Amino acid sequence: MKCFVLIPFVFLTALATAQVPWPAPENHQKILIRYGTAHIGNGTVVQNAYIIIEGREISQVLDANKARINTQDFDTIIEAEGKHIYPGFTVMDSRLGLTEIDAIRATHDFEETGKFNPNVRGITAYNAESKIIPTVRMNGVLMAQIAPVGGRVSGSSSLVQLDAWNWEDAAVKTDEGIFLNWPAHYRQEGWWAMMGGIKKEEKALEETDTVYAFFEQAKAYAQMNEVTVRNLRFEAMRGLFDGSQRLYIRADRAREILQAVMFVKKLDIKKAAIVGGAESYLVTNELRENNIPVILHRIHSLPKREDTPIDLPYRLPSMLHEAGVKFAFSTVGDMEVMTTRNLPFQVGTAIAYGLDPEVAIQALTQVPAEIMGLSETTGTLEPGRHATFFLSEGDPLDIRSNEVTHAFIMGREIHLWSHQERLYEKYRAKYQMK
């Protein structure tokens, strides 16, 4: 019950001091969240649950109808009756913390110059104090895969949690993957505001050869017993060949995806994912058979072509699910960082177009954890996992009912306000609004 006492105090302090909320302190308490509906993240739901937090982890999730517990054992009890509890949502392929203002180049730290940059690390530029981060958490997004863009190989990605003093504290897993931009077969001519025709990329084959050449060298390097001349690029890629890192391949067209799948098989890259995958629905057999998940670009996007079914971007997740292909979500596109807070609603739109709601939750929680090799650590409301979760008054994937009342990251209850609420307060005061 202590937290209820705490909150008004927190508010006042915040007003007086910072514009951005500060990270919550380490949790040393035993916390009980009772009587809420627990969406485990693996597709199952416990209607009336006890969720027990000890330190950084979830220690137990019990059915309150069956289990007996002693409330005396807990430092804090949160009443969650009528509320829904979810593992924290994860956004994939994100530039959160790598940019602050889209139009100002000086705030950009997501695209290094050069073609092959596997050694460039998204995590080192991650600004844990970005003003955008608190605006994202309040809708349930608590973790982000921070990934660079650009070049042929953009760099390495890392998973962060969104309540930290610095990137070191934020990191859940560093350099868990490498991002490769597969050579596109076609190019949109002109510039974005006045597009010309679609032109065949005459150098696509040549580009593909350079990708093969680079990765073949990297693989050979990884097999060397003794390295005489160290190569930073290839050092950064070792994990791709022993299965400790995943290769994320950005590709949209069906034939590009097919090429990428064949590439992964030929080079015996243990773990891969397709990022974007606008036409992944056409090659689901290959993706399923090779156990390659898809990181979908934002659901709220326009159909790629004039003829494309107008609801295809909305239906894509359910189509992949029906075909047995695993997927997770990103918000890639214009204003992608700012709109991270809309990730739940983008997924909610996919539900309107046929995606099973619990599968949707899975794709926001368990699947990202699996993809990043953290399924034993985080991503679900199961014992032993990080206590990274939130409570919502209603369905968080529906704008009407997304109302996050509490959010925890690794057992720490985080603040759910941002500088935007401070400005709201300020101008409510100006107008003497209630």
Next chain:
Amino acid sequence: MRINLFLVLPLVICSGFCLAQQTFPVNGVHDERPDVFAFTNARITVAPGETIHNGTLLVRDGKVVAAGQNIAIPQAAVVKDMHGQYIYPSFIDLYGFLGAPGKNDKHDKSSPLMKPSHWNPAIHPEHAAVDHLEISDKEREEWLKSGFALVNHHHRDGIMRGTSVLVGMGKGPLQEQVFIPEAALHCSFSKGSSKERYPSSLMGAIALVRQTLYDARWYANNTGAKDENLALEAINEHQKLPIIFEAGDHLSIPRAQAIAEEFGLSFIIKGNGKEYRVMRELLSSRPTLILPLDFPQPYDVKDPYEAMEISLSDLKHWENAPFNPLWMEQAGVDFVLTKDTLKNAEVFWKKFQQALLAGLSAQDALEALTVRPAALVNAPQLGTLKPGQWANFFISSESLGNPDFTLTEHWVKGQQAYNGHFETLDIRGNYDVVLGGHALKLKVSGKRPKPHVEATDLHGKHKATLKRQGELLSIALNLGDSLHPQFYLLSGKISLKGAAWDGNAKNPEGQWVPWTAIKTREPLEPEKQTRPDSLEPGPVWFPDMAYGFDTLPTSKTFVITNTTLWTCADTGTLERVDLWVENGKIKRIGQDILIPENIPRINGSGKHVTPGLVDEHSHIAISRGVNESGQAVTSEVRIGDVINPEDINIYRQLAGGVTTAQLLHGSANPIGGQSAIVKLRWGSNAEEMKVKDAGGFIKFALGENVKRGNSRNHGNRFPITRMGVEQTFADAFIRAKEYQHGNGPVLTPASRRKKEGPGNEAARQRKDLELEALVEILEDERDITCHSYVQSEMNMLMHLADSLGFRIRTFTHALEGYKVADKMQARGIGGSTFSDWWAYKFEVKDAIPYNAAIMHNQGVTVAINSDDAEMGRRLNQEAAKVVKYGGVSEEESLKMITVNPAKLLGLDHRIGSIEVGKDADLVIWSDHPLGTHAIAEKTFIEGRLYYDRSRDKLLQERVQQERGRIFTKMLQEAKDRQKQKLKKKQETPHYHCDTILEEYMP
């Protein structure tokens, strides 16, 4: 110098072909010839539809003397026996282009003949193509082989391009080939090589044409105090010439036509071959068209994934393009044909043939290439072979339209200009050959000019090739096989009128042996057809692309029963009510209302019905440039001129429940262009989309975009600070006020318009389209939607408006509207904003999702807009965020995408709420309209069903079926055609505010 040509040319033309040489010095002995020719035994098409069989064409001194039977042939005549060949009057191309290979059609800016005339380098009507005439022999031959003796050439550069020269393709000095030195004035919407920033958009080009035409009138009627302006003088001087306007695309034909009507001119409009897609506009305004024959080649569709890059619209056009001339003919639209963009004669005749296969009669085609173009450039002596006409004609082996048609000779001004060396003697047939000791049979078949030869003897068939030059023949014959070749090389002559050949041959041993061939059989007629003898068109939809209508929806009477009705009016949300729609209006609302049995019912149970959504700020459906960024003040440009009814985003947004949108100019400059308010009537044309009784609106903009802080090449266009922005507005409005008052007393808007209208030649004051629009603002006839972000700039404009006496209707974006909501409310200014956008530029760092709620709370009329083609598909979700973040009630939030924007557009008397008598613009939702799971199932505009989700499923299937059907047809046809490289049509770009178009045309 041009002036000299003018002195010489009338002489040239008046005095005729031969006499023209009198002024030329002669090197040597004079060589004047009788120049009389008689073409006998010909099938002469004197004029389209007028044919003489077995006639004689008599030509003297470059002109037709007589054409008919029983013509007396003078002694001086060179008689040419045509052996039943055909003679046609030569074609005339009003849209030809002459330029040596390697020299493109770019204007030569360094030309010393370019005059200092108009301020805008894209306007050079004084330019005369005749001053820069150059023709290579190679291109002349291509024209002649294609049937054209006359090419109307102009410099294809700029908006007002100057005059064209009608030039003949005959041999001899160029001076003798100029038929009309200034045949037509040429205009376009494409600024070409001009380095001047303005116009950067199609709407800017339209405004520039209009302003220039107004200026020319004013110039003509104000002979007093003025500067010499060569461009305006030239326009006035060329008023009597036909005006040929290159529209660029089919949607721009009505745009050009509107200008013609505004100024009482008539344009001959050059189209792009898709004119059948604007048939309804053509039928109402009836311009004369120049139609290209460059029908698209089949695409390479062999890989189904790659074929996805080609749109159904392009596939459909491939199928229907050859029908374009036919359909124009059938509809009674005047047109001529052009060879434009077809690179050689072979391609031209293929396309010509295709137009005929589609059903165009050879006579109509001939008319469109001869008499019609001649009439359009006022050339009564061209186009036919009647006595007195210039003797321009071509000779062919077969009639026009026959698949074996071959152009054999072309005569220009009574002189042979091209000889295809067509052999009148047909050698096709079967022959018995004796070659040394061998006896073999020879079969000559296939096309007459290049026949195919096959030899047969006891051992079987043998390969042979035949070459012919007049009566001489050479044949290479391999009597062995490919492993053991036995070549016989025959040379000889044709004798006995083709009945026999004979000559000598070298045998494989190198010895001479005699050979003879005796014709045993004439060729079999007709040759087997390899091509279909007619083409089948596909359906034409509205618009003619994926998801188009077969027939446009009609207004229906219907009732939506037992539904939840979000009226967005004082009646609030009604449960379990019936909604009766009739004549496009809402007739009745209520529970258990008495409705006649025969009225169709839509079960609304479990559904939610809202007004059609209104988007205050949209940039969809705009052709070729959303910004006119060439100047800081461009109030003269109008989005209404460039509405693109073929933008797929119209359909996509209907699927999100949007029925009305304000299409805004972008935010590249402080005073942008005039907006268009449209209903998303998918399948209708641009004019039909406009809301007829909507008031005038204009886009203003402040902040980073107008000071070009994010532009890659911001250059030095004033302003580059918010301080400069203020001064730009102040200056513009002060100039507008002076203009408003003119030289005399203050006039009422109506009387001023009357005085300065295009019909009023006496107007003293120069009509300034830019200031006109600003005066309309001052006179409360035009409302302002101002792009704005931060409080300081909003405050500035409010002060300026107060002091200069104009009103701001809406601050759009207004992301810091919450900081000045009280000031906005005091002035009755609305706020049209985003629910939650921020962080995309510096000026939106203080944007908060509570903005709408605070403004609403302070009494500001608040709208949530899209500004974005994607967000326009789910405005209901954006409205829901106002509930989530600011705690505004659901009904009030829904009003932010319905009746509130309707108010800001001055249309709330018609749209935005569901009340009896209002437009039946309705959306039926599957669920609570603010819910993320809600899907728009049906969208009506004025009682017409424009979007239906169940129909959309069928359309998705239809898209695939049509693609499959056309792929099959294409693969079939591609067999005997060269395949076309994968090339896609221009995609409709998606604009939003930050779009700054530097160029819209190459």
